[in-house]
Amino acid sequence: MTASAQQQTEPLQELTEYRSILVAVDSSDHSNQAIQEAVSLARLWGAKITGTHAYAAKMHDLRFRQMEGGLPQQYRVEQELEHQREVHDDLITRGLSIITDSYLDQIDRHCRKHNIEFYRSSLEGKNYRALVNEANKGDYELLIMGAIGVGAISGSRIGSVCDRTVRRTLIDTLIIKQPQRALSEGPIVVALDGSRKSYGALLCAFSLAREWNVAIKVIATFDPYYHYVAFNKIADVLSEEAGKVFKFKEQEKLHEDIIDSGLAKIYQGHLEVAQSIADDYGVSIETKLLDGKAYDAIEKYVAEINPSLLMIGKLGIHADPDLDIGGNAENLLRNVNCSIFLGMQEHQPRLEMIAAATTSWSIEAEIRMLKVPDFVRPMARMAILRYAQQKGHTVITESIVEQATAELMPSHAENALQEIVDASDRGELKPSVTRQPMHWTAVAEALLQQVTDDSLRENLKGRAEKKARADNTFVVEAEHIQAFMAAAELHWEASAIARLMRAPEGFMRDSAKKNIEGYARQQQLSRITLEVAEQGLEISRQTMQQQVEQGEKPAPKAGKCPFAGMSIQPEQQQQPAAMRWLTGTRELLDNIPAGYCRDMTVTAMETIARKMGLDSIDPDFVSNIQKTFHKGSAKVEESMPWQQAARDRLGNAPDMIRGMLIQEIETWAAQHGNNEVTAETVDQIKNKWSQSGQFHLDPDDPRNSR
Secondary structure (H helix, E strand, C coil): CCHHHHHHHCCCCCCCCCCEEEEECCCCHHHHHHHHHHHHHHHHHCCEEEEEEEECHHHHHHHHHHHHHHCCHHHCCHHHHHHHHHHHHHHHHHHHHHHHHHHHHHHHHHHHHCCCCEEEEEEECCHHHHHHHHHCCCCCCEEEEECCCCCCCCCCCCCHHHHHHHHHCCCEEEEECCCCCCHHHCCEEEEECCCHHHHHHHHHHHHHHHHHCCCEEEEEEECCCHHHHHHHHHHHHCCHHHHHHHCHHHHHHHHHHHHHHHHHHHHHHHHHHHHHHHHHHCCCCEEEEEECCHHHHHHHHHHHHCCCEEEEECCCCCCCCCCCCCHHHHHHHHHCCCEEEEECCCCCCCHHHHHHHHCEECHHHHHHHCCCCHHHHHHHHHHHHHHHHHHCCCEECHHHHHHHHHHHCCHHHHHHHHHHHHHHHCCCCCCCCCCCCCEECHHHHHHHHCCCCHHHHHHHHHHHHHHHHHCCCCEECHHHHHHHHHHHCCEECHHHHHHHCCCCCCHHHHHHHHHHHHHHHHCCCCEECHHHHHHHHHHHHHHHHHHHHCCCCCCCCCCCCCCHHHCCCHHHHCCCCCCEECCCCHHHHCCCCCCHHHHHHHHHHHHHHHHCCCCEECHHHHHHHHHHHHHHHHHCCCCCCECHHHHHHCCCCCHHHHHHHHHHHHHHHHHCCCCCECHHHHHHHHHHHHHHCCCCCCCCCCCCCC
16 A cells, blocks of 8 residues: 555654744853754744743852851951841842843844744752753643753763753753754654654654755664673583573574574564655655664764764663663763754554564464454454564464464353354354444554554444444444544643643543543544643542532541542442453452452452543553552551461462551551450451451441442
């Protein structure tokens, strides 16, 4: 399919157009170039610019008072000392403010010259901290700043303010490193590692290259030498016996023949995916696969090409949730000579696009797929591809097909389906409209798979099939799903995402996201801006306030129990609707002992889900609740003596609920006049839990759903 044909059938993610830019200024050469680049970008997309500078008046005042003891004798007379304090306070308070205003006047003049909307932001406090707080408050989509400031000395490559700020920002950040060179000179280099943020940087590069008419060079780097070095290091310390157990020679050959060549295929696949994305957008790119330590190979390539801009994801494919900046990004920020863009926006290429470039099927797997009925084979292949991607496989074997089938389809369902197919082949089944399955065209299926939310995707699937049946057909075409896709697709702008990140992590943030998206769909909006996010949150606050004014029972005060924030209103307890657990979700609770303990955990999660207005539970919800349970349990400490036998009674309780159990047991023991927790106390309470099906013993506790 050509790129133009794809664009007609598959909606593309919109390319980045920054509407709100924050520029850090200090009148240094790098800062002055940052102003020029901000103005250039603002003119492209009609963006507004906010200039900012931080001064630390309080820090200077404290330092002056610490130095008073070293003043000459004539200045230490009390009257003279008070006078000096007044003079210094006036100088610091007004003087630093005047300097900041002068810096902002400079960028103001540039904006006025080009009729750009401009705002001032004078910050007081530790420079990097004040700048980070300003950048992350949700009003901006891009931060531009110089790599070094007025305090730079010969040989400086990056200043401490830049280094500390970049680590902590939640928005795209552009660091100017060549004060005498415009970014629009090009070319642009994009480094890919297969992560969503690296593909997000690629889309940003497309947007800039279109405006500047410059070349884009896309690179990917793999390291075929690491394992050779590592294995030789291991060989130096292995004894002869250990070497036999480790099977060193076989392991070395495995890496040389399979793993190293496999790495090359994976990273070449990233480049092929990038080429496919570029074809979709009608953008011309050059691709190149590099070998070596990633940041070192990229540095050498950049030195050879001499681009005006290097664009990368701030976090890479192996980033964990607590990481502030990736290792390669950190080294490149310090070492490359050109300006560098560190992206936080994400883009997920289509699954079939990734699979075509990085995944292959063995002959045995292809033969195994022939056993799948024709009418579900396309969807089965897509499901197995997704399973393989999640597990990190690049070659789909017969065993992977069987594993995926077992996980995605229970054996009894597979057997029943095969029996129906066999009966149909024998002519034993009569045609039945109610039994005829719905067949999805490849285009319709591709549109459906663009929806990442499992519950929403299932909802849209049912709606599309209903619409197809209304048209007297059992084939779901693209137009059947497109009727619902427009309302389902929501694009979050960076400023709105940053605002959402201010909500407490876990189910509270998920609930906030649900409310915002609900408001956006109600207003028939396709983009969630900062204003839309704020309005959605405000409506939620107003609803809560109305409930309070109408006399509904408020939630328990914070601090009574680390899990009190999960309470529900008594009105919600009446005749609870059945909660649907999506496929594979309940298995996430296998680490909790089977029986009443797991049953009550299920009840607790369903109670929380109902409070949030959900009608189904998916893996993300369970993961977030588990994290919240963990945090709550971590806050709990024993407040009364426990017999060792009593502690042993909770030995099988998982960490994430142990704190909840301790809290309830000690509360019950105190209410019954006990000075310590005994084994008998725990046994009595566990018996009550089994009878009630609730962790919370007080029948009036609003967290009880029965």
